[in-house]
Amino acid sequence: MLGTAWVGPVKLAALLLLLFRVSLVAQDQTAIQVKPATPVIQEKDLWERTGILHPFHRMPRFVLHDQAALWISPVHTAKSDIKWWAIFGGATAALIATDRWTVQQLPNSRTQVSISTWGSRFGSAYSVIPISAAFYFIGSAQHDQRFRETGLIAFETLIDANIVGETLKLVTNRARPTERDGHGHFQDGANGRWNSSFPSGHALNTWALASVIAHEYPTPLVKIVAYGLASTVIISRVGARKHFPGDVVAGSAIGWFLGDYVYGKRHNRALDAKPSGILRVLDRVHLGLAVD
Secondary structure: OOOHHHHHHHHHHHHHHHHHHHHHHHOOOOOOOOOOOOOOOOHHHOOOOOOOOHHHHHHHHHHHHHHHHHHOOOOOOOHHHHHHHHHHHHHHHHHHHHHHHHHHOOOOOHHHHHHHHHHHHHHOHHHHHHHHHHHHHHHHHHOOHHHHHHHHHHHHHHHHHHHHHHHHHHHHOOOOOOOOOOOOOOOOOOOOHHHOOOOOHHHHHHHHHHHHHHHHOOOHHHHHHHHHHHHHHHHHHHHOOOOOHHHHHHHHHHHHHHHHHHHHHHOOHHHHHOOOHHHHHHHOOOOOOOOO
């Protein structure tokens, strides 16, 4: 039987595994029903025509359209997508109900907090924004349109994620584990609504970026690396006592589905006919476990 100290991490790992399995089922398609719209990379955006910055001119309009669609999505959810609201909504509610007990099972030592704080830095804006920029500018230099698209879709998704995340923080104003009485009450944040605990911004950013990369390069190796790093970040946020498990799971789910949504809207399907050199290499990499 598992000791009580393992129950919280096991529940968190189980939910992360569920997200990972959703991504495997989705492969390079989207898990939710999305009607394709104007792609971020178009024929006129090629380097030798309009230049490297031209695609960014459409970004504000894209983000406005995203936000309008996202905030009314609960009203217009397709029947096939209701299951995702039920699964992750129920999981988040269950974790919030047990958050205080779960974090009390951790050692909560100085070593735990120190290591976790260092590990969670990979989810900060100064980490995820340069990664998305690197995809775009390296892709531009190499004339790799899928690489360029990955950077642009990631950038759009991160903007959407931060708008959604900050809005939810303002509304919920949840206290962090080290604030007030440590119960994580809503409408009880000690350092202003912008700095409230629910949802985790680090979880939103890392899972949004991981979702975009995994959709663009749907191979087991990419998925394991992308979601493995994203999982490390959100577990670190709990270990650093910056968030409750409910905060990071909610942020992870929202981030993943934002990446899924924006990819579905903005992916240029003409790129699928001529996969990039990197994708051809990755397709040859096979991961598996030897079975006696």
